[in-house]
Amino acid sequence: xxxxxNGASDNRMNFLGWKVDIYIGIWVILLLxxxxxxxxxxxxxPKMALASGLIAMxxxxxxxxxxxxxxxxxEPRNLWILAICPLPLAFILVLAVMTExxxxxx
Amino acid sequence: MSxxxxxxxxxxxxxxxxxxxxxxxxxxxxxxxAKQFLVTSLLFLALGGMLAAMIRWQLGFPGQPLPxxxxxxLPDTMAPGGIILPEFYxxxxxxxxxxxxxxxxxxxxxxxxxxxxxxxxxxxxxMAFPRINMLSFWITPVAGAIMLASFxxxxxxxxxxxxxxxxxxxxxxxxxxxxxxxxxxVSLIVLGFSxxxxxxxxxxxxxxxxxxxxxxxxxxxxxxxxxxxxxxLLLAIPILTGGLILLLLDQTIGTAFFRPEGxxxxxxxQHIFWFFGHPEVYIxxxxxMGFVSEVxxxxxxxxxxxxxxxxxxxxxxxxxxxxxxxxxxxxxxxNPFLGMSFMATTVVIAVPSAIxxxxxxxxxxxxxxxxxxxxxxxxxFVALFVIGGLSGxxxxxxxxxxxxxxxxxxxxxxxxxxxGGSLFGIFAGITFWYPKMFGRxxxxxxxxxxxxxxxxxxxxxxxxxxxxxVQGMMRRIYDPNQYEFLQSLQSTNTFISKSVxxxxxxxxxxxxxFFWSMRKGKKAGDxxxxxxxxxxxxxxxxxHGNFAEIPIVHxxxxxxxxxxxxxxxxxxxEAPVESFGASTKPEHEHGE
Amino acid sequence: MSDxxxxxxxxxxxxxxxxxxxxxxxxxxxxxxxxFFTSLIGSYIILRYAHPDHFAAPGELLNVxxxxxxxxxxxxxxxxxxxxxAAIQQGDLKGLQRWLLATILMGTxxxxxxxxxxxxxxxxxxxxxxxxxTAHAGGPLYGATFYVMTGFxxxxxxxxxxxxxxxxxxxxxxxxxxxxxxGVEVIGLYWHFVDLVWIILFTIVYLI
Numbered sequence: 001x002x003x004x005x006n007g008a009s010d011n012r013m014n015f016l017g018w019k020v021d022i023y024i025g026i027w028v029i030l031l032l033x034x035x036x037x038x039x040x041x042x043x044x045x046p047k048m049a050l051a052s053g054l055i056a057m058x059x060x061x062x063x064x065x066x067x068x069x070x071x072x073x074x075e076p077r078n079l080w081i082l083a084i085c086p087l088p089l090a091f092i093l094v095l096a097v098m099t100e101x102x103x104x105x106x
Numbered sequence: 107m108s109x110x111x112x113x114x115x116x117x118x119x120x121x122x123x124x125x126x127x128x129x130x131x132x133x134x135x136x137x138x139x140a141k142q143f144l145v146t147s148l149l150f151l152a153l154g155g156m157l158a159a160m161i162r163w164q165l166g167f168p169g170q171p172l173p174x175x176x177x178x179x180l181p182d183t184m185a186p187g188g189i190i191l192p193e194f195y196x197x198x199x200x201x202x203x204x205x206x207x208x209x210x211x212x213x214x215x216x217x218x219x220x221x222x223x224x225x226x227x228x229x230x231x232x233m234a235f236p237r238i239n240m241l242s243f244w245i246t247p248v249a250g251a252i253m254l255a256s257f258x259x260x261x262x263x264x265x266x267x268x269x270x271x272x273x274x275x276x277x278x279x280x281x282x283x284x285x286x287x288x289x290x291x292v293s294l295i296v297l298g299f300s301x302x303x304x305x306x307x308x309x310x311x312x313x314x315x316x317x318x319x320x321x322x323x324x325x326x327x328x329x330x331x332x333x334x335x336x337x338x339l340l341l342a343i344p345i346l347t348g349g350l351i352l353l354l355l356d357q358t359i360g361t362a363f364f365r366p367e368g369x370x371x372x373x374x375x376q377h378i379f380w381f382f383g384h385p386e387v388y389i390x391x392x393x394x395m396g397f398v399s400e401v402x403x404x405x406x407x408x409x410x411x412x413x414x415x416x417x418x419x420x421x422x423x424x425x426x427x428x429x430x431x432x433x434x435x436x437x438x439x440x441n442p443f444l445g446m447s448f449m450a451t452t453v454v455i456a457v458p459s460a461i462x463x464x465x466x467x468x469x470x471x472x473x474x475x476x477x478x479x480x481x482x483x484x485x486x487f488v489a490l491f492v493i494g495g496l497s498g499x500x501x502x503x504x505x506x507x508x509x510x511x512x513x514x515x516x517x518x519x520x521x522x523x524x525x526g527g528s529l530f531g532i533f534a535g536i537t538f539w540y541p542k543m544f545g546r547x548x549x550x551x552x553x554x555x556x557x558x559x560x561x562x563x564x565x566x567x568x569x570x571x572x573x574x575x576v577q578g579m580m581r582r583i584y585d586p587n588q589y590e591f592l593q594s595l596q597s598t599n600t601f602i603s604k605s606v607x608x609x610x611x612x613x614x615x616x617x618x619x620f621f622w623s624m625r626k627g628k629k630a631g632d633x634x635x636x637x638x639x640x641x642x643x644x645x646x647x648x649x650h651g652n653f654a655e656i657p658i659v660h661x662x663x664x665x666x667x668x669x670x671x672x673x674x675x676x677x678x679x680e681a682p683v684e685s686f687g688a689s690t691k692p693e694h695e696h697g698e
Numbered sequence: 699m700s701d702x703x704x705x706x707x708x709x710x711x712x713x714x715x716x717x718x719x720x721x722x723x724x725x726x727x728x729x730x731x732x733x734f735f736t737s738l739i740g741s742y743i744i745l746r747y748a749h750p751d752h753f754a755a756p757g758e759l760l761n762v763x764x765x766x767x768x769x770x771x772x773x774x775x776x777x778x779x780x781x782x783x784a785a786i787q788q789g790d791l792k793g794l795q796r797w798l799l800a801t802i803l804m805g806t807x808x809x810x811x812x813x814x815x816x817x818x819x820x821x822x823x824x825x826x827x828x829x830x831x832t833a834h835a836g837g838p839l840y841g842a843t844f845y846v847m848t849g850f851x852x853x854x855x856x857x858x859x860x861x862x863x864x865x866x867x868x869x870x871x872x873x874x875x876x877x878x879x880x881g882v883e884v885i886g887l888y889w890h891f892v893d894l895v896w897i898i899l900f901t902i903v904y905l906i
Contacts, residue, residue: 012826027777031770036790051791051906058817058901062894069780069890079725081866086341086729089428090736093345094743096432096444096759097377105443230711235720306726313714314722319713343728348737352846359840360827363741368828368838369749378737656709 026068076090114418132244135650136221139243141543143217146247150209155610157202160684164198166188166603168596169586180582182380183262192584193282194264199582201257203268204290207248207390208297211524214532215393216301217243218340220308220332222539226641229317229328229659229679231651234310242304249297255288265291267381267582272364272372278358293356298347301339308336317679319659324678325415326663327480328411329415331396334424335389342385349378376438388427391491391525392420394531397460398484401534402466404637405481406473407674409664412465419458419465424453435506437511445504452502459495462486474667475673479553483534486561490526491635494519497572512582515575521568533557533616540620541634545646546627549619555578556615567605570598636675640665724884728891731854735895739849739902742843752837759824759835760844761815762904768811771902772855775804776893783886787878791869798866798882801889805859812852816845844903851899854892861885
């Protein structure tokens, strides 16, 4: 029976020269990014730039969870294409309605 | 049993007696679930029709007590002395649409035909998740009961339109409805789960359980349209659910998502609602288009003209359907830039529908047409959908819509696509697949009579509404005669009402045909229509597990009148002549 | 066709997505969940854009540090979840049980911390309803959007914990093996999704 193979033999990653369990490696990256976000949020950068940067970091973390923990990395390509298909819809709704309140087109 | 990609053994031989409850009440068999949905949908369709008749009574015979002493059964809060109150009229228009859209059409399209056709047409033994399927059904009567209950609470049923715009819906101050509005929201939130669970079942089943040889471009158009509809349900309903929850919070705990007095944004409700609402209307029409394609091809004994473009058109409609929602809001005060974008996209979405229309005509062209009831309904669909589409193109233009919005022109348009389109498409589907469901044919004479009177009465009722709208009659209005410029339209309104009464009444013929044929109809064999689909390659009705063994597909579903063949049809699973082993290699098919 | 030939015919279904049914079903379900959270988060973004005066700067009202720690906890629970799955992939039933239990405990802790946070915020007048909002910064839209987004997320986490308990009980009964552990993978997908949504929510709600 075909089951998802997460490449059990491929379960390690290179981390500054050490070989670690990939899940632990990703965990460390997620941690560092979270800490980074919290620190960044209170620095005196312009609001728009800050918001974009933080959201980009959050999206990257989410992608890491999806790619490694949800095993999209090992699944057929069609599955991650399927997984991201609602995202454009989300953007369309929010961005379109924001124009109602003056975003881009006053 | 552990589910994997294989479909497991068919259990047509080893079906043990499950008892009455497991067979008819808590069944996991997709065919029984389809029948259950059919029962609830037709009941709600009838209720929706009753509500429509009452609306038309008020418009056709304003201020007159309801006939046949019906006023006696209605409480004084609704119709004292049998005369419909304005507040009750608001509930009537709201609940007519609500029951029709959510409890009749949607369950008919997805619940009945999705369940009936998908496993059979793709050669599967059942849905991917039969128990979730059962859950999906049982949520519907629960939600329906909540919605029905709203009629009986103080203040009556919801009265803010099926679109429930804020701030009219956030407070009972103007409609007089308090608890009824809350129950309306709760009911639809609950119903959403039925749609979502059903949709995920359909999507998974079509992706994962197609019989060997049934490549994507050998899938029949009914299944294609149900599959794409399931995607729309999956992605659109949760948006509605979120919006309904926010509105419910506004009404119950006093948040201000949409309430201007708390800096809420009523326009945001409209956007959230219609972002769901537009894909919703494609949910209501795409399956009907699929049924019509099947029926027209079969009854013309010809392949569907442009099968590949039909599939592409279905997908294009689904894609484009996400970016046109603002055309329901041209008059809302929305940003004109946004309005312009929506006008452009709305005009574009007419193109794939037009492609489909030309393809239906192309399918009929020079065909050996059998004019029986399913075909009559299917061809009516095409004609009436074209009319609805044409009025739609008028409305797509924002400047025109500014004049016609919220008039009876809209009422005409929406009923042409939803009744002329969806309902006639459903009739085509029911009359065509009835023998598969019940093992007997429906009566042709009754069928044709029902069709003929329905078609005429329907058009007499709804075509004049285009004119009413252009003359300025607004929708959802209790008493148009309060405006002097509308008083001359009363005779038209009365005529329309009488036509509607005829239309509603003649549905009794359909009901009689439906029930009579179940017992007394001519016994149907496996394949009474000489059709190609896999659903006709098993008994009528099919046993548990559907097929004795999983069929193997050798060709597309529309190999009718293949040149050189004696028979004018060629079932998908019929083995190729010169083979000594089953081969799933595609043979030369029409259009390839 | 002879019986021998018929019997030897391969009747495997057409390759679909190439994953087993329950996994495909869960992914498809998660897509609908994405749309659900889109409506909630989307309405927040829209209302914030339209009425920035209702909202406060990061940390002004909400406890960023506590929630950052809570976020860390949820991420850890995602790790324990994937370790549980990795364990049963190797046939390690004991490992599956231990890591599942860890996930359940961390998930429960996450919800508890949130509940505690809600109580603290309520005491400060940070509430969803228009009439009740008396916090020293921001306005009622802040309260309403905050509780709706985090509340529904918390509800999803709670349901996830319940499902995990169910899976844990089955694991204790030894019902998962190397060959058959679909249920673990499927609940894992749900759990990671809940974590993923929180990663986005935490940033949007607490840090911006």
